[in-house]
Amino acid sequence: MRARTLLATAAAITCITGLAACTSTTDGIGVAASSGAPGSTSPSSSAAAVNTAQLDTGTYPTSPSAPFGFATAPDPEIVGAEGQRLAEFVTIPSEIDPEMTEIGLPTGVVFGTGSLKSVFASQAIADAAGVKGLVTGFFTSAGQPKKKISDKTRSLTQLVLRYNSPAAANAAAIAMNRASITTPAPGGDTFAPTTIRDLPGTLVSRASGRSPEMRSFTAHNSYVISTGVVVPPGQENAMESIIRTAVAQQVPLIDRFPATPIVPGVKSRIKLDQNNILIYAIPETEGQMLGGLTRGVYGPRGMSSLYGPSVFKALQDNGSEHNAVWHSTVSRASTDDGADAIEKKLVDADVANGYTRSDSPKGLPTATCLTEDTATGQENNCYVTVGRYVGSTYDRDMSKARQMISAQYLILTKADQTAN
Incomplete structure (x- = not known):
């Protein structure tokens, strides 16, 4: 059983609205937009192959969310x-x-x-x-x-x-x-x-x-x-x-856990978006989350609850210390090659579990989509890599999975490629 397909009602956490950003196009061919984040650089992985004029993003946001604060x-x-x-x-x-x-x-x-x-x-x-x-x-x-x-x-x-x-x-x-x-x-x-x-x-x-x-x-x-x-x-x-x-x-x-003091009478706070990556995940608006995990940021061990031990090792080996989980998941490797390695491991894990490759979304040949028919219905996963970032989407409806990964691609073109 793939935990990404196990949907659980999320805890009562308020969704954050999107932060406006923009992408430019030339004759319908995607041109990677510069991020609004200081010191960011434009991703270059196969951007020329993407036709942004053809992308169907449905009603999903195509810009990063507003920054999260502290709890x-x-x-x-x-x-x-x-x-x-x-x-x-x-x-x-x-x-x-x-x-x-x-x-x-x-x-x-x-x-x-x-x-x-x-x-x-x-x-x-x-x-x-x-x-x-x-x-x-x-x-x-x-x-x-x-x-x-x-x-x-x-x-x-x-x-x-x-x-x-x-x-x-x-x-x-x-x-x-x-x-x-x-x-x-x-x-x-x-x-x-x-x-x-x-x-x-x-x-x-x-x-x-x-x-x-x-x-x-x-x-x-x-x-x-x-x-x-x-x-x-x-x-x-x-x-x-x-x-x-x-x-x-x-x-x-x-014994290694650096616990935050949370006791009566002691003021404490925790940054909700560790290493500023949750802003790049697609928000959930229907009260459902992936695999029982609530919206937030997880390390490789936490992500193993979604993807299993092989991907856990890939995240560790490629420096993805913080990974966003919302309606989509986003990982950030230490290098572009590391992101490619993580995406390959995600795809290989799906294939090993019986998924077969499906068509990429229109206008986004760099995305990989896979599907499997199960006793409870169709399961569909899509992945895309932009520079150091890997985005992943899931839905029972393949058209929605493709729309989400198209929106995820546009969000990641605006991501800070120099972030730590």
């Missing part, structure tokens, strides 16, 4: 911004188990206990997570690829919750584990307490139904690390090993 406590938007930053310090499933490459849901930023019901399929555990002092969190999921829908495979959800003190984190871990054991979800299996050798500080429970499952809760400083594993019958011994690896990898990673 300031106690504005709830600061929770989303901090959760996006935290995503880069949450271990992705394929780092824990290399076979966990099929991305899926649940994934996203924790805005409160309501975000956690999908993680545990249990309101009791979600409520226990919010006993006191919950700030934010991030969770991501993946599993082994399936050849058939009926195949039983391993799956994993990794969650990190941030609290305002070690005491609050410890209390939450205890409460969540207690709820896991004492309050089965409606129609769910009953979990029993257990332990894992060499993890005395980790609280663990397991269920032995048709799909054996294990949950763990580890309080570490001001964080709770939770790993949920589901395996086919006969692979129960793998669960302990997976959780042991998850804790071993997650602890040193979360």
Whole structure:
């Protein structure tokens, strides 16, 4: 399952209106416009092949959005911004188990206990997570690829919750584990307490139904690390090993997180558009977001929730430290060649997942579009590279995907190619 096709209702975040900019044409042939950003340069990648007079951009904006400001406590938007930053310090499933490459849901930023019901399929555990002092969190999921829908495979959800003190984190871990054991979800299996050798500080429970499952809760400083594993019958011994690896990898990673102070009485703020890239994504106006991720800026690990581990490595290798997610996604590599490499990896990943190439939008032969017919309908992705930037669009309707990527191209011609 491709997470880009898994649509989830976005959190209540106000969209920003567009910032006016312009493009010039000569006899209908696109001429790259200079960006309004100081020190910007014009992209040159195949611009001469684009015929802007033929581009169909529908009703989508063709100029960057207005600059975003800061989220300031106690504005709830600061929770989303901090959760996006935290995503880069949450271990992705394929780092824990290399076979966990099929991305899926649940994934996203924790805005409160309501975000956690999908993680545990249990309101009791979600409520226990919010006993006191919950700030934010991030969770991501993946599993082994399936050849058939009926195949039983391993799956994993990794969650990190941030609290305002070690005491609050410890209390939450205890409460969540207690709820896991004492309050089965409606129609769910009953979990029993257990332990894992060499993890005395980790609280663990397991269920032995048709799909054996294990949950763990580890309080570490001001964080709770939770790993949920589901395996086919006969692979129960793998669960302990997976959780042991998850804790071993997650602890040193979360220790590196430069947390923003978000406590009562302390003034704090977070820049909503890290490295000024979200302004180049197409705004969402219909309340839908990609793959469960809320509007914002994510590092390579956060983006792996949309694109999987192969693209995660491509983003890392090519310097795309900040990536915008809105109605489209935008990545910025350190070089033009790096952007080309990221686009190639995105296209290759789609082809490997069964997509076939489709026609490029009229007037935009530099864009690549792919399509796949699935049991739930057609899925369509389009990509375009302009200098150091890679834009990506998705829609069930190929005509809309083409319109969006045409609009995305025009936005990226106005992007700052010298930005860091």
